[in-house]
Amino acid sequence: MIKLHFLGAIQQVTGSCYLLEIDERKLLLECGMIQGEIKPNKPVEKFFHFDPRALDAVVLSHAHIDHSGLLPALVREGYTGPVFVTLPTFDLLGVMLKDAAFLQQKDVEWENKKRLRAGKAPIDPLYDINDVEQVLKQVVPVDYGERSRLLKGVDVCFHDAGHIIGSSIVELWMSDKQQTRKLVFSGDLGNKCSPLLRDPHLIEEADVLLLESTYGDRDHRPAAGTIEEFKQVLDAAMEDQGNVFIPSFAVGRTQDLIYHLGQFYHDGKLQQQKVYLDSPMAASVNDVYLRHTELYNDDNPAFNKSINSGVGWQKWLPSLTYTRSTEESMALNTISSGAIIIAGSGMCTGGRIRHHLKHNLWHRRSHIVFVGFQARGTLGRALVDGAQRVNFMGMEFMVNAQIHTLGGFSAHAGQSQLVEWADHFKPKRPRLYLVHGELDKMLCLQKRLMEDHQWYANIPSQGEVIEL
Ligand SMILES: [Zn+2]
Structure with missing residues (x-):
């Protein structure tokens, strides 16, 4: 039986x-x-x-x-x-x-x-x-x-x-x-x-x-619309002279984001000159992705060539910087504009993104981009739902930053x-x-x-x- x-x-x-x-x-x-x-x-x-x-x-x-x-x-x-x-x-x-x-x-x-x-x-x-x-x-x-x-x-x-x-x-x-x-x-x-x-x-x-x-x-929104919207958010942040913060999951979503940012760069459309991956775990996962490039699809030969060049993800996106230590992560708070910072956790329940939000949520020039599902009860969900004030890390924060949700990256x-x-x-x-x-x-x-x-x-x- x-x-x-x-x-x-x-x-x-x-x-x-x-x-x-x-x-x-x-x-x-x-x-x-x-x-x-x-x-x-x-x-x-x-x-x-x-x-x-x-x-x-x-x-x-x-x-x-x-x-x-x-x-x-x-x-x-x-x-x-x-x-x-x-x-x-x-x-x-x-x-x-x-x-x-x-x-x-x-x-x-x-x-x-x-x-x-x-x-x-x-x-x-x-x-x-x-x-x-x-x-x-x-x-x-x-x-x-x-x-x-x-x-x-x-x-x-x-x-x-x-x-x-x-x-x-x-x-x-x-x-x-x-x-x-x-x-x-x-x-x-x-x-x-x-x-x-x-x-x-x-x-x-x-x-x-x-x-x-x-x-x-x-069904999800078609990818092309989401990618265009992502691009518009990045441009708006440049106009506002602010930074873009992306709470992201370490496995899968982060690599997709780096792919899209690299594509913008190759198309001559990425104004931001610095992209920080502020997650030691995501950096390790990036290394795992590099070890198995034979499993990628054939849709973009230029990307596959870059990623197999032995240089790593920076060959595809030269402005990508890994901030592995806590000191490097904290130093990001001194940058007031022109940067894209990807950090976990994806729903802002923990991780370095909370420190970035603490320093930047109250600035109108900051843009926060959510690219994944936000579960009820999480800080991410409160922000996506339009909360004017949020409490975390033992403090209350006013939300002046511009909050964006991109639904098509599932x-x-x-x-x-x-x-x-x-x-x-x-x-x-x-x-x-x-x-x-x-x-x-x-x-x-x-x-x-x-x-x-x-x-x-x-x-x-x-x-x-x-x-x-
Ligand atoms: Zn899964």
Whole structure:
């Protein structure tokens, strides 16, 4: 018997986790963290609804923390088996899991200071750098397009999903005593407008399909309009004699932005003479992207030539400067105009962008550009929603800066792209389950699939178990 347990990213977009039971064998597909889930005091056993020691293998579609962030906790709780991923995902995991461990350590130190004053016993982080090192030892990198044996009677094949470098659509063949069943998991599907990466690979056959539905309710604005708007914001900042600040996610979005800025430069349209990447993590991710240029699309040969020249990203965008140290980052506050500063975090919930906002939000000449989704309750969302005053870092700030939202740079497929990709499963439609999306988005996608293709999409509930 083959069973699938829907454990995470069910009617929401974070915490991806699916458990497969093939007779007595157990395979975990994704081991993601729910955003904001790590609270210093939460017991580790609350994160897993299964025994990590009983697992035989783990497969990950890509390195984003909401798909990979609990792996070190899984290892700490006794998982000793292999973790199958693509090679670029392995490289990214090294950067991202170490960063996650570091952030937790800082949170716990802060919490323990308070506990000490209150006479309470100190607590440990959910995991630390040693657990991350152990995960990396257990990783087994697999090439795209290569069917590999995971366990007796279970094979995997990764295909490019075009979402971030190394991201994959996962094909799984599973045999129990009676039959072989094939499951396809879309992972996070990329936006076809991605300037760097290829379109998601097409697959035609499956018994069961798990389809992401992050943007199940809408299509993105065409990329050309967004790029033009971006250009206009940069020009307006020059006219106002101010700087441009871009809160950005380290993986994917930052590299896309550098691509577009480089294109402006090559077209002779970039007035700003300095672009600062003020994020050590994004700089490390840039290095990972440089190691896998064979995975880029062929849309812009000039870019591919630059990036393969051995010089790095500066060959494409000569004004790009990495500010790795805190001192270099702080020195940026003395520049009053003509600079573009890209810094994390993407939703302004932490990171260096908060320091830049602290120094610049109250200036009318400053332009803040949001290029990604801003979740409710974050500083980024408050600014996007037009707050006149905001509180952070223990202070109140007046918002005089000009706030811009660019919607077309998404790293996810829009509704039509999801439907089009799924429509390649012909002539026999697999049983379809929507995952990784909020319920209202899923309902829109469900309706569209039924109207266009008379195809019923199931919406599983948390903890639901199906037989394949
Ligand atoms: Zn992702």
